[in-house]
Amino acid sequence: MRIGIISDTHDNHRxxxxxxxxxxEGGVECVLHAGDxxxxxxxxxxTELRCCRFVAVMGNCDADRVSLRGTVEAFGGEAYESCFDGSIDGRTVFMAHIPHSVRRAADSQAYDLVVYGHTHHQDVHRVGKTLIVNxxxxxxWMAADGHVAIVDLADMSVTFESLV
Structure with missing residues (x-):
C-alpha cells in the first residue's frame, strides 16, 4: 500500500x-495530514480524495478545531486532537504535528512509521526499525514550491514530490 503524507498546508488551496x-496519480490509498x-x-x-482513507492530526495553527474536525469527519475522514496511534495496512503508525513526541515514539520501537510536521523541513531517517518522515x-513561504511525501508500506521506501 502507498500512503501520501502532507503537512502544514496553511490554507494553500492550490x-x-x-x-x-x-x-x-501515485495510487495512494491513504493520506496522512500532519497538522496545520x-x-x-x-x-x-x-473530499476530492477518492476511495482513500484520510487521517489528520491538529497542529498549532488549527485554531477552530471543532469545525476542522467536523469538516473532516463529514467526508468520512478521521481527525485527532494531538496524535494518531494506529495501524495502516498492517504497519504500526504514530503521527503528531509537533516533533517533541517523535523521539519518544521512535525510541519505543513500537512503530514502523512515525510522521510529524511543524518544522517545514523535510526529514527522513531511521531509529532502529522505525522510519521517521516529515x-x-x-x-x-520562502520558495515557490511545497512538497508531499509518498511512502510505500511494502518496502518502507519514501519519495518526495514537488507541488509545482
Whole structure:
C-alpha cells in the first residue's frame, strides 16, 4: 500500500489540489495530514480524495478545531486532537504535528512509521526499525514550491514530490 503524507498546508488551496492530483496519480490509498490545515475550507478540499482513507492530526495553527474536525469527519475522514496511534495496512503508525513526541515514539520501537510536521523541513531517517518522515511544508513561504511525501508500506521506501 502507498500512503501520501502532507503537512502544514496553511490554507494553500492550490498546493492541496496539486497534492490530491499527485496522490491519485501515485495510487495512494491513504493520506496522512500532519497538522496545520488551518481552516475548514482547506479541510473540505480533501473530499476530492477518492476511495482513500484520510487521517489528520491538529497542529498549532488549527485554531477552530471543532469545525476542522467536523469538516473532516463529514467526508468520512478521521481527525485527532494531538496524535494518531494506529495501524495502516498492517504497519504500526504514530503521527503528531509537533516533533517533541517523535523521539519518544521512535525510541519505543513500537512503530514502523512515525510522521510529524511543524518544522517545514523535510526529514527522513531511521531509529532502529522505525522510519521517521516529515514531508516538509505543503506551503513553502520562502520558495515557490511545497512538497508531499509518498511512502510505500511494502518496502518502507519514501519519495518526495514537488507541488509545482
Amino acid at each position: 498546493g492541496v489540489r496539486r497534492a490530491i492530483e499527485i496522490f491519485a 490545515m488551518t481552516a475548514p475550507a482547506t479541510a473540505a478540499l480533501f 514531508p516538509g511544508s505543503a506551503r513553502n
